[in-house]
Amino acid sequence: MPGMSRKAAVALAASASIALFATACTGQSESGASDDASKETTINFWHGWSAPSEQKGVKELVAGFEKAHPNIHVRIVGNMTDDKVNQALRAGGDNAPDVVSSFTTNNVGKFCSSGAFVDLNPFFKKAGIDPDATFPKAMNEYTQYDGNRCTVPLLGDAYGLYYNKTAFEKAGIKSPPKTWSEFEADAKKLTVTKGDSYTQLGFMPNYHGWESTTEHIFAQWSPTYFDSSGRSNLAKDPKFAAGFTFQKKLVDELGGYKKLEKYRSGLGDEWGPKHPFHTGQVAMQIDGEWRLGMALDAKPEFEIGVAPMPVPDDQADQYGKGYITGTIAGIPATSKKQNAAWELVKYMTTDTDAVVGFSNAIHNVPSTLQALKSPKLKYDPRFKTFLEIASHPNSPTTPASVNGGVYLVTIQKFGYDYESGKATDLKAGLERTARQIDTDMAQAQ
Amino acid sequence: MATTAYPLRARRRKAALKTAAFLSPWLIGFSVFFAYPLISTVYFSFMHYDGFRPPTFSGTKNWLYVFRDYPYFWPAMRNTLWLVVVMVGLRVVFGLGVGLLITKIKTGTGVFRTLFYLPYLAPPVAATMAFAFLLNPGTGPVNSILEKTGIPAPAWFNDPAWSKPALTLLALWGVGDLMVIFMAALLDVPKEQYEAAELDGASAWQRFRYVTLPNISPIVMFAVVTGVIQTMQYYAQPLIAGKVASGVIQGAGTNFEPGYPEDSTWTLPQLVYNLGFQRFDYGSACVVALVLFALSMAFTALLMRRRGGLIQAGD
Numbered sequence: 001m002p003g004m005s006r007k008a009a010v011a012l013a014a015s016a017s018i019a020l021f022a023t024a025c026t027g028q029s030e031s032g033a034s035d036d037a038s039k040e041t042t043i044n045f046w047h048g049w050s051a052p053s054e055q056k057g058v059k060e061l062v063a064g065f066e067k068a069h070p071n072i073h074v075r076i077v078g079n080m081t082d083d084k085v086n087q088a089l090r091a092g093g094d095n096a097p098d099v100v101s102s103f104t105t106n107n108v109g110k111f112c113s114s115g116a117f118v119d120l121n122p123f124f125k126k127a128g129i130d131p132d133a134t135f136p137k138a139m140n141e142y143t144q145y146d147g148n149r150c151t152v153p154l155l156g157d158a159y160g161l162y163y164n165k166t167a168f169e170k171a172g173i174k175s176p177p178k179t180w181s182e183f184e185a186d187a188k189k190l191t192v193t194k195g196d197s198y199t200q201l202g203f204m205p206n207y208h209g210w211e212s213t214t215e216h217i218f219a220q221w222s223p224t225y226f227d228s229s230g231r232s233n234l235a236k237d238p239k240f241a242a243g244f245t246f247q248k249k250l251v252d253e254l255g256g257y258k259k260l261e262k263y264r265s266g267l268g269d270e271w272g273p274k275h276p277f278h279t280g281q282v283a284m285q286i287d288g289e290w291r292l293g294m295a296l297d298a299k300p301e302f303e304i305g306v307a308p309m310p311v312p313d314d315q316a317d318q319y320g321k322g323y324i325t326g327t328i329a330g331i332p333a334t335s336k337k338q339n340a341a342w343e344l345v346k347y348m349t350t351d352t353d354a355v356v357g358f359s360n361a362i363h364n365v366p367s368t369l370q371a372l373k374s375p376k377l378k379y380d381p382r383f384k385t386f387l388e389i390a391s392h393p394n395s396p397t398t399p400a401s402v403n404g405g406v407y408l409v410t411i412q413k414f415g416y417d418y419e420s421g422k423a424t425d426l427k428a429g430l431e432r433t434a435r436q437i438d439t440d441m442a443q444a445q
Numbered sequence: 446m447a448t449t450a451y452p453l454r455a456r457r458r459k460a461a462l463k464t465a466a467f468l469s470p471w472l473i474g475f476s477v478f479f480a481y482p483l484i485s486t487v488y489f490s491f492m493h494y495d496g497f498r499p500p501t502f503s504g505t506k507n508w509l510y511v512f513r514d515y516p517y518f519w520p521a522m523r524n525t526l527w528l529v530v531v532m533v534g535l536r537v538v539f540g541l542g543v544g545l546l547i548t549k550i551k552t553g554t555g556v557f558r559t560l561f562y563l564p565y566l567a568p569p570v571a572a573t574m575a576f577a578f579l580l581n582p583g584t585g586p587v588n589s590i591l592e593k594t595g596i597p598a599p600a601w602f603n604d605p606a607w608s609k610p611a612l613t614l615l616a617l618w619g620v621g622d623l624m625v626i627f628m629a630a631l632l633d634v635p636k637e638q639y640e641a642a643e644l645d646g647a648s649a650w651q652r653f654r655y656v657t658l659p660n661i662s663p664i665v666m667f668a669v670v671t672g673v674i675q676t677m678q679y680y681a682q683p684l685i686a687g688k689v690a691s692g693v694i695q696g697a698g699t700n701f702e703p704g705y706p707e708d709s710t711w712t713l714p715q716l717v718y719n720l721g722f723q724r725f726d727y728g729s730a731c732v733v734a735l736v737l738f739a740l741s742m743a744f745t746a747l748l749m750r751r752r753g754g755l756i757q758a759g760d
Contacts, residue, residue: 083722086496086722086725089497090496090497110495110497110725114495114496114497114498114725115497115498116497197583208691208692208693208705209692210692258600261600261603262582262583262600262603263583264583264692265581265582265583265584265600265603265690265692266581266582266583266584267583267692269692270692270693333497403724403725403726404723404724404725406723406724410516413516416706416707417707420707422707436514436516439510439514440514440724443506443507443510443514443726443729444495444724444725444726
């Protein structure tokens with residue numbers, strides 16, 4: 001009995017670890033742009049859109065491409081998560097994607113530096129397309145890393161301020177805030193407390209407040225994340241300290257971290273109809289352009305206002321800017337049909353009518369300068385604010401990094417500690433966080 | 446000599462081949478699913494490997510990074526050990542308690558057995574989401590009741606001090622698996638031993654201590670060992686609880702680092718995923734996998750070697 005039990009236990013312990021050892025997979029990047037794009041061929045296009053209306057939009061986009069390139073057939077595979085895409089990029093094979101789109105820009109640095117996606121610069125050059133003159137500045141920036149343009153923007157997201165016009169009128173506020181001091185005053189005016197909670201909160205400043213993350217809020221200060229040597233600039237650029245200080249002040253003024261967290265935990269989730277902005281529980285919300293459609297679908301009992309996010313008082317001349325991110329597309333290095341794949345990428349991301357049509361279908365911001373100005377764009381008048389944010393020359397993004405979005409998560413983690421009062425020394429905390437970012441990046445290289 | 450030795454060697458070879466043939470399914474399975482991954486994991490733990498480029502030798506860099514620089518390793522280690530000690534311990538005690546109660550009651554045994562077993566069948570993700578709803582500090586029914594009765598209501602999954610106890614509650618709710626095996630073991634204890642103990646004037650506690658426990662100790666051992674191994678693999682529940690409570694339901698392009706709140710729900714298996722699949726650092730992920738393996742083996746060896754005290758491996 002003991003012998004058997006021990007063996008059984010050892011076997012159990014061993015098998016418990018087996019799943020964890022499955023990380024030991026291999027797969028290497030290969031490049032091969034030797035296919036003839038003028039010949040009959042079929043390519044695989046993987047994307048992440050899942051809603052029926054979005055899938056329809058993708059099909060229409062691809063149908064337009066197939067009409068223009070009758071020899072290239074596209075097999076569409078939708079609802080792909082980044083995890084599945086990452087696996088496919090490593091594995092390769094006939095069913096692996098030739099063109100991939102991803103909702104996150106965070107992995108661009110890893111994709112480019114590792115050679116998982118091919119550098120598209122030679123393709124752009126060959127096609128006579130200047131990316132700098134084609135894409136808005138921020139989108140142009142987040143699709144490349146260290147001179148390697150391994151992805152292209154495929155529609156974008158612009159962040160602005162959604163506000164409850166009815167609540168504004170009730171509070172005697174005539175227009176949306178343009179500076180952070182105006183915003184702070186409005187947030188306080190719009191906050192209606194009830195006992196230990198709120199009936200209406202002016203703004204949810206906590207970093208867990210859906211889209212009020214460090215990178216989205218701090219974008220209004222336009223900080224520089226890395227210095228010229230590629231090291232974290234977190235402790236050196238005073239704009240970060242200004243952002244952290246402002247947010248913490250707002251947290252304290254609106255009731256304190258614990259009270260806000262308790263209120264937040266009882267609110268609806270970000271992607272459902274009970275989002276607190278829809279229900280009127282939060283009067284102002286930072287969010288992407290997609291929120292407008294979602295909010296309208298929820299049929300709120302107030303009028304929705306849209307404006308750019310406020311800017312620091314000393315940057316008032318830059319009002320109109322906002323954080324920019326978006327969907328990206330790229331060609332995996334494992335693809336054996338890179339020339340045909342490029343034709344699809346080129347069509348989807350640089351053909352003005354294709355970009356406009358796709359933007360109309362998906363309700364995201366178009367990702368070329370021409371498409372942003374196109375009269376064919378159909379939108380709610382309020383959506384124009386996001387088009388303007390996307391076109392604004394000072395609209396920032398977060399740079400691609402060798403280890404993806406790890407630095408953003410590290411900054412956000414410090415934000416949680418600082419807003420909750422766990423970390424009180426801002427300077428020391430920023431220095432410690434910067435060192436952690438540098439260490440993580442060194443580990444990834 | 447040669448003529449007699451040859452058939453003997455041939456017979457032995459034949460017997461060895463026959464043995465190998467019988468063992469081959471296990472040998473193949475062991476090699477493919479255990480030996481190869483284990484050797485690969487050790488190999489990759491000394492390599493810099495992002496899954497895209499060929500691995501390159503990096504010496505002890507990954508080990509140093511995980512133990513010295515990776516900010517989540519020690520919180521995850523502490524959390525995992527906390528769960529191993531508290532959650533496994535309470536699950537065994539609670540499972541045994543429920544098993545004892547159900548074997549003692551005269552009527553409604555089937556109903557109670559079903560009621561206690563059913564939660565175990567709930568999918569972990571759904572069960573965790575349901576608990577996150579029930580224990581929501583703002584709108585959850587549990588806190589509403591606590592507040593009405595004047596009992597201080599914790600923030601459960603939103604409070605680093607209460608997140609692991611909340612996970613333990615969830616684990617206790619799903620104790621049906623242990624209840625069933627303890628019931629079987631308890632019903633198997635010879636009745637004569639209880640009768641003899643009663644005749645000797647043993648109290649209820651003494652009957653439990655000196656009759657029940659020694660008889661079911663192999664099952665207690667089994668429950669503890671499998672509980673420790675399961676807890677070493679604890680992944681879905683803390684991840685989902687953290688996600689739901691943090692409000693970050695991973696939308697498109699959202700950065701999400703598990704562990705909410707304040708790293709209190711990180712567990713070692715989450716680190717394997719975080720390093721390997723979110724950070725593309727396979728080498729460091731392999732280091733954590735090896736730590737998990739070593740811990741599982743160490744706990745098991747420790748428990749199996751324990752000969753004295755209440756829990757004994759039966760002979």
